[in-house]
Amino acid sequence: MKSLMMQGVQILATGSAVPDSSLSNEEISQIVETSNNWIITRTGIEERRVLTGANKSIIDLAVLASLKALDKISMNASEIDLIILATSSPNDLFGSASQIQAQIKAYNAVAFDLTAACSGFVLAMITASQFLQTGTYKKVLVVGADVLSKWVDWSDRSTCILFGDGAGAMILQACVKLDNQILGFQLNTNGNYCNHLSLSYKEDSYSHSILNIYQGSFKYISMNGKDVYKFAVSQVPLSILKCLNSVNIAIDDIDWLLLHQANHRILKAVADKLSIDNKKIIMNVNKYGNTSAASIPLAFDEALKEGKILQNDLIVISGFGAGLTWGTILVHWKS
Ligand code: UT7
Numbered sequence: 001m002k003s004l005m006m007q008g009v010q011i012l013a014t015g016s017a018v019p020d021s022s023l024s025n026e027e028i029s030q031i032v033e034t035s036n037n038w039i040i041t042r043t044g045i046e047e048r049r050v051l052t053g054a055n056k057s058i059i060d061l062a063v064l065a066s067l068k069a070l071d072k073i074s075m076n077a078s079e080i081d082l083i084i085l086a087t088s089s090p091n092d093l094f095g096s097a098s099q100i101q102a103q104i105k106a107y108n109a110v111a112f113d114l115t116a117a118c119s120g121f122v123l124a125m126i127t128a129s130q131f132l133q134t135g136t137y138k139k140v141l142v143v144g145a146d147v148l149s150k151w152v153d154w155s156d157r158s159t160c161i162l163f164g165d166g167a168g169a170m171i172l173q174a175c176v177k178l179d180n181q182i183l184g185f186q187l188n189t190n191g192n193y194c195n196h197l198s199l200s201y202k203e204d205s206y207s208h209s210i211l212n213i214y215q216g217s218f219k220y221i222s223m224n225g226k227d228v229y230k231f232a233v234s235q236v237p238l239s240i241l242k243c244l245n246s247v248n249i250a251i252d253d254i255d256w257l258l259l260h261q262a263n264h265r266i267l268k269a270v271a272d273k274l275s276i277d278n279k280k281i282i283m284n285v286n287k288y289g290n291t292s293a294a295s296i297p298l299a300f301d302e303a304l305k306e307g308k309i310l311q312n313d314l315i316v317i318s319g320f321g322a323g324l325t326w327g328t329i330l331v332h333w334k335s
Pocket of ligand 1: 035039042118158161225226229292321322
């Protein structure tokens with residue numbers, strides 16, 4: 001996919017936030033029939049963070065992650081032109097991004113939500129980069145935040161062990177083409193398999209007596225784990241190859257593989273299929289589980305903090321999940 005690139009895109013800063021409260025596999029095994037051993041062997045997850053307490057939402061985590069990113073570069077929030085919030089667990093179905101705008105005092109920013117589950121951050125980053133490359137906006141805050149602990153069925157052992165809560169933020173800026181850091185991308189959707197992973201609206205069986213209007217509510221994540229697993233392992237490597245081919249970069253040139261943190265087996269299988277050394281995999285699924293739209297910016301921020309990602313490194317980022325949606329971004333790191 002070719003984009004109309006008049007300007008480049010720089011990554012100025014990242015930030016992340018997770019709730020204080022952790023939930024171990026042992027604790028989950030007191031709620032559903034499972035074991036620490038099963039969860040670690042099948043997923044690599046040792047613990048996850050969950051947002052506890054009343055009246056807490058993605059906004060608490062998203063605001064914290066955003067402020068950390070702004071603080072890193074001493075940027076005043078009034079400089080931000082656009083905020084894109086990738087989330088599937090908003091606290092307001094009409095949109096939650098405006099609450100971030102208000103709380104961080106980014107009063108000059110347009111703000112909107114983008115829903116694409118675990119691919120949300122990849123799609124939001126590319127949406128942001130389109131606004132920057134065309135010169136429409138100069139500075140964009142992209143946030144990935146999810147609190148799926150509020151949406152899992154805590155009696156379903158096949159899903160409740162997987163997810164955790166978190167938020168990650170990234171500030172992008174338009175720059176001269178020479179300094180561009182987003183070298184390429186490749187995005188996909190296949191709605192035929194939307195039922196493999198969904199958080200669907202469920203209609204009540206009765207309607208309003210006069211209007212014949214049925215109402216309902218959203219209820220619980222449902223997932224066909226095996227099929228999602230097969231989809232990820234077969235399609236993500238193809239997306240990565242297409243993305244790299246489009247910019248004439250070889251697999252061997254890649255320094256880091258940063259995949260959506262769904263399951264350590266998926267991360268390793270994708271790396272193996274592409275003959276990427278496992279040492280190049282950025283992985284923190286053990287600590288946070290699958291944090292959906294937050295997982296990529298959270299892992300990116302941690303890898304930077306740990307000093308893993310170095311000047312001139314090439315990082316392949318891939319998201320995949322409900323929709324089904326999946327896609328890849330190639331980043332050239334320049335600090
Ligand atoms: O973020 C979006 C992307 N989502 C994903 O990437 C998820 C992709 N899928 C997966 O990661 C894996 O499919 C799971 C981790 C969800 C499941 O692993 P699996 O190796 O595919 O297990 P399975 O579903 O085939 O289940 C194997 C067995 C079953 O028992 P039987 O039928 O063999 O007797 C399950 O009932 O394990 C059982 N099982 C469990 N046992 C203990 C399922 N969940 C659990 C559990 N604890 N939590």
